[in-house]
Every structure is written in C-alpha cells, then in structure tokens.
Amino acid sequence: MTRIYNIFLFAFVLLCSTMVKAHEIRPAYLQIVQQDETHYQILWKVPAMGDMVLKIYPSFEDGFQLQETGLARPVSGAMIHNYTLIGNRQLEGSRIEIVNLNKTMVDVLVNVTYLNGEKISLMLHPDSASTLLPGKSSKWQVAKTYTLLGVEHILLGFDHLLFVLALIIITVGFKKLLKTITAFTLAHSITLSFSALGLASLPGPPVEAVIALSIVFLALEILKLQQGKPTLTSEKPWLVAFVFGLLHGFGFAGALTDIGLPQTEIPLALATFNIGVELGQILFVLAVVAIGYLIKSVIPKKGWIPKVLPYGIGSVAMFWTIERVIGFWG
Incomplete structure (x- = not known):
C-alpha cells in the first residue's frame, strides 16, 4: 500500500512541476x-x-x-x-x-x-x-479548424484544467457535478461570445492573474471541506463555477483574439471554437472521474495523503498568480 501511495505522490509532484514550468503553446x-x-x-x-x-x-x-x-x-x-x-x-x-x-x-x-x-x-x-x-x-473547413483549436486550447490550458479539477474534487454527487460543469460552461460561453464580438472586454494580464487566484480559492475550499467545515463552494458549487466561469471566458477570448477569426464566418468560428472547448473539457472530466474511481480504494479518507492534492493545486496556482502579477510590469 505504501508503494502505491509513493507512486501516486511521485506522479502528482511530477505533474505539478510540469504545469508550473509549462505555458500554453498556442498555434x-x-x-x-x-x-x-x-x-x-x-x-x-x-x-x-x-x-x-x-x-x-x-x-x-x-x-x-x-x-x-x-x-x-x-x-x-x-x-x-x-x-x-x-x-x-x-x-x-x-x-x-x-x-x-x-x-x-x-x-x-x-x-x-x-x-x-x-x-x-x-x-x-x-x-x-x-x-x-x-x-x-468551405463552412465545413472553418468549423473543423476552429473546433480543433478549441479542443487544443482547453487541453493545453493548464490553469483552466486545474480549476475544473478542483471543482470535481469539491463537488459530491454526479447530478451536482453535472450542474456545476454546466454552469461553468454556460458562464464562460457568455463572456467568450461577448468578448469575441466586441460587446465586452477586460484587460488580459489582470484576468489571467485573477483566474490563477480563483484556483487558489478552490484549493482553500477543498482544505476546509476536508476539515469538516461547510463552505459556499461545497454547498453551491454551481454558483461559484458560474461566477468564476465568467472570468475564465475572458481568458478563452484572449486566446481566440490572439489566434484570429475569419471575418466572413465569425459566428461559425466562434460557435465551433466554443464547441471544441467543451469537447476538450468533457474529455478531461471523464478522464479525471475514471482515474478517481481507480485510486479511490487505495487513498485513505483521513491523514495527510488527501491534503496533497489541494496543497499541490494551491501551490501551483499561487506561483502562477505571482508570476502573472509580476508580468504586469515585465
């Protein structure tokens, strides 16, 4: 059993170190x-x-x-x-x-x-x-191109994935998880569309820094829940997911702005990019849930082992926060 714990911890530390050093490579x-x-x-x-x-x-x-x-x-x-x-x-x-x-x-x-x-x-x-x-x-070529871009963006956007991972950890029950992920999807779809169409905007660097802080917040919420303290996120995760999802949508929009939109097919490109983001998000959620079921039987519910994940998530997110704030003046 100890060997399994060590393997799990080694894999998690390796993942965290990779995520700290890695930045999203956009096309x-x-x-x-x-x-x-x-x-x-x-x-x-x-x-x-x-x-x-x-x-x-x-x-x-x-x-x-x-x-x-x-x-x-x-x-x-x-x-x-x-x-x-x-x-x-x-x-x-x-x-x-x-x-x-x-x-x-x-x-x-x-x-x-x-x-x-x-x-x-x-x-x-x-x-x-x-x-x-x-x-x-052709419209099919535009749809295919921007759907693939959406999938790539979410699967290489480690901050967005870490936020979703924290939501999965703190949300108990399939129905509540489905409601939470749906709220996150709806929220970032709204701000992504508004921003891409020029109806609303926020400066990129502060948005990226606050996105990192949103992950720190969820890591703290997980620790409180493990201590038996009820939190807003554990009771109404869909509400927290929706509020922070609005912010993450501006992050997605920043990536889409960097990539560019075909001016004659903006609605199609925007819609298919968003579909790609959701497909990538669904793949990630399914993978995390499957892995969670596999390791659930070997990870004790008490002791220091369960705290490794929220501390790891919070440490990585805090590093991103400091890095991005420093980047304001870089």
Whole structure:
C-alpha cells in the first residue's frame, strides 16, 4: 500500500512541476492579405517561450518572393514578423509550406484574404506541413479548424484544467457535478461570445492573474471541506463555477483574439471554437472521474495523503498568480 501511495505522490509532484514550468503553446498564425494583383501583406506570428523562438517559417513556391518589412517584435508568448510577398502569378492554387513544422508539436492557423474578398481558413499540422491554397474556404473547413483549436486550447490550458479539477474534487454527487460543469460552461460561453464580438472586454494580464487566484480559492475550499467545515463552494458549487466561469471566458477570448477569426464566418468560428472547448473539457472530466474511481480504494479518507492534492493545486496556482502579477510590469 505504501508503494502505491509513493507512486501516486511521485506522479502528482511530477505533474505539478510540469504545469508550473509549462505555458500554453498556442498555434502559430499566418495571415495573408492580398493588396493588388502581385503583392500580399504577410503577418507571421510564431510561438515563443522566453527568449526561445520556434525556428519555423512559411515558404512559398517558385515565382513568389518574400521580403521582411521592419523588425520582428515580441508579444506575450510569441514573436511577430511582417513581410511583403511578391508573386508573378496568383497565390490561389499554389503550395505553401511551414518549414521545420514537422520537428515541433505546434499547429499553424492560416487565414488568407484575396483581393476579391474571398477568405479561407485552414490548419497545418506537424504531420501535414504543406497544402495547396484554395480560392475559398468551405463552412465545413472553418468549423473543423476552429473546433480543433478549441479542443487544443482547453487541453493545453493548464490553469483552466486545474480549476475544473478542483471543482470535481469539491463537488459530491454526479447530478451536482453535472450542474456545476454546466454552469461553468454556460458562464464562460457568455463572456467568450461577448468578448469575441466586441460587446465586452477586460484587460488580459489582470484576468489571467485573477483566474490563477480563483484556483487558489478552490484549493482553500477543498482544505476546509476536508476539515469538516461547510463552505459556499461545497454547498453551491454551481454558483461559484458560474461566477468564476465568467472570468475564465475572458481568458478563452484572449486566446481566440490572439489566434484570429475569419471575418466572413465569425459566428461559425466562434460557435465551433466554443464547441471544441467543451469537447476538450468533457474529455478531461471523464478522464479525471475514471482515474478517481481507480485510486479511490487505495487513498485513505483521513491523514495527510488527501491534503496533497489541494496543497499541490494551491501551490501551483499561487506561483502562477505571482508570476502573472509580476508580468504586469515585465
């Protein structure tokens, strides 16, 4: 039994250390806007972690010349390059490739706006780093692209996952858990939609810091519950999930703003991104519940073992809070 405890604790500590060091790797973003018959404006946003920038870049067929305009500039978690692309023929029907993408685990979202107003959105992956550019993107392509982006965002958004994990721990009973997760989903769907449509907004850095604090709050609520003290979260988890879910929605919106939306298909892209987020969230909840059932029989209800999880969650979240507050002035 002691060996099982040690394995569980080692796995949890390893997970926490990974989450402390890791930041969400968002997709790279390539925006192509046609200016006239031969010129295109290019924005290339490549993910970065600190001073380390992924060595990936777009490449076009012969007949197209790429010229960098201005200096690359850093933004939060990325480096932005601007180019002018000059071609002696139409870009439509030509092949584009992201060089070295197969050496990474990053996807690339490509948005193209042609001179006639047609727009396309597609996704390149490490195992499919090149594609022929179509003249028009189908609704199915937009839906597929943004659903996958939503799934990736939630599964790589460790702060959102940690918040959901804390909700699962503190919520007793399947019906109450279902109600709680539904409330969280409804809340962040509201603010995600409002923010993406420009109806409401909050500055990103403070939102991210308060999201981390919301996880610290839930970790403290779990500890109080383990001590036999009733809390607002344990009695009405759906209410707490809804209130903090509104805040998490602004966090999702920040990611979606960074990625970009196809201007002719904003409602579809927004809806499918949100669907992707929910699919990823459901996968995570099912995985946590399944693992919980597996380890429930070997983890005692009393003693110091149950406290490891809330202390671990709270420590990671507090680290994020301090890091993000310091980032205000970074």
